[in-house]
Amino acid sequence: MNIYDISEKAGVSIATVSRVLNGSSRVSPKTREHVLAVMAEQGYVPNAFARGLGLKSMKTIGLLCPNAADAYLSQALNYLERAFRVHEYDCLLSCTGKALADRRKGVELLLSKHVDGMVLMGSTFVEDQDAGNEYLRNAARKLPLVLLNASYPCDNVFCVLCDDYRATMEATNYLLDTGCKDILYLYHSRNYSGQKKLAGYRAALENRGLPVRENLIRFLSEDKTSVPDIRDDILAIEASGIHFDAVLSSEDIISVGAAKYARVVHRRMPDSLSIIGYNNSSYSLCCEPELTSMDNKLETLCNHCVSTMMAVLAGQDAPQKTVFTAELVKRGSTR
Amino acid sequence: MNIYDISEKAGVSIATVSRVLNGSSRVSPKTREHVLAVMAEQGYVPNAFARGLGLKSMKTIGLLCPNAADAYLSQALNYLERAFRVHEYDCLLSCTGKALADRRKGVELLLSKHVDGMVLMGSTFVEDQDAGNEYLRNAARKLPLVLLNASYPCDNVFCVLCDDYRATMEATNYLLDTGCKDILYLYHSRNYSGQKKLAGYRAALENRGLPVRENLIRFLSEDKTSVPDIRDDILAIEASGIHFDAVLSSEDIISVGAAKYARVVHRRMPDSLSIIGYNNSSYSLCCEPELTSMDNKLETLCNHCVSTMMAVLAGQDAPQKTVFTAELVKRGSTR
DNA sequence: TTGTACGCGTTATCAC
């Protein structure tokens, strides 16, 4: 069943069928109705490959994600896919992992499939040393890139993110305001976003003339990310003689580990220990009391990624960088 | 840069270039080397649309998933995508939601994009009344379907699942063996898998000649699925005068809610309350003590989905149904 | 308003 069959059965030329198909050009209402009827009757569906060949597009967006199993990223995945679908774009998924070589390969594969654009989820995709970002610049020469929660100034690269710096600064201030003195800062990732968050923590202390004690800033091993692992890490920190009355982390899952630590050593929240997480994910509701967490507006960010992409694809101009503000959601783990 | 350019620069015909490209037919080693060199030099990448048009395939698999944000499904998504990628297949994602109309639409959209096969994640995709499954039978006439954690006997539909019936039976038996008398069974979904699980619970009791008390079997509202919601549901159950010394659920997240309930009312695990979850997801590690959970071997299932799909696409025959056995992972929430 | 004819970049079937 192709366009020729339809044109024959409808007694018109393929050009007319094509016009009806694409809604566009001028076709007499009568012919249109007739052709539509024939198409419906025959259950005709235009061949996407042939159409792609001609239009150089199959209305497909590449979604790159280091790890689709991650609670935060999978949430983003869900928002993005649904929003793109509303615009009749399908999403090609690529779970690349964090290694540069794999990310590059992921981008190239999607490039070879001629997606219309790509969304790169998380600041993992941007390397600190700019030489490593050649693959991004190269991709951006061929199609628009939208970066979720990352920043990279480059033509045809559009960034949508939350002000992580301000967010952790606000969280730190809140802890200080509620009487905490020794705030343990725990983080997993040294990428752009991770650095901004840490900088916010430092800045909050410095702004008040408080010392930044480096032994309260702890990078957790990247390969031990389960909640019990994190609990054990914190137990070890305590065992090493470091005292803290609050835990601020770069991810909810870390804070869940902190809550677990608190239970084990019988420290009550928020009296003996305050905890703040990041992302306001479903993990923050798992603990008792529930965790105060920084809501970085994932849904808003994702929707903005999609509308930015749509604008760019439509030839309109879009802001190179859009920054939203996070919001602290206060729950039982803080005063 | 297309096949003509390459053939011209290499001084051969496009047929030869095509042969080199597809590794197949007889080409003299010398010509092959030369053509490969030219292709590399020019950075030539064959056009996927044109290739798709000729081959009627773009090596793409459709992944349908009611909700990519779900902890369990996103894990599956990750496993599936990576395994397919190893076989050089890309994945087109469709988060359909649970409504039949939307699922049908998702299938049809992927059908129109001429994916080579589809994986349907979760038993949500199979309707109880078979009339609702016409969309599956229809799709199966055109391409192979692999169902993850669902069963539907139909030509060209391949099912990969865990024996949920036996799994909950085993879990129930374990609770009974460790001295529990009143096991509250909580579930969220009435789909195929949900029914099997419940049946396993009933069967375990019946096999021991114990009464199945319907007021210990509770269906939780589908739209209130957050941990605090579930905690409140359980509090309400208790308030209604129902006594229980164990909670068995169809999903880890429900059991996390149960653990939260236990904390609120100061019931200690496992002495005063035993809890078993399902899926052995990261949620089961969030609680203190950690939750005993039924591991339904998601990674194994996913890998099997992929190898089944590959076999079918290669024209080999594959088992219509493959059933794995779940395994109870014992942790602190049970004796 | 409608139709003709060509281009899109491959693969595949023939001949040679």
Place this chain on the structure above:
DNA sequence: GTGATAACGCGTACAA
């Protein structure tokens, strides 16, 4: 082994 050439199914100038 290699080279013409016909599909593949659709979009679209251009002509009518």
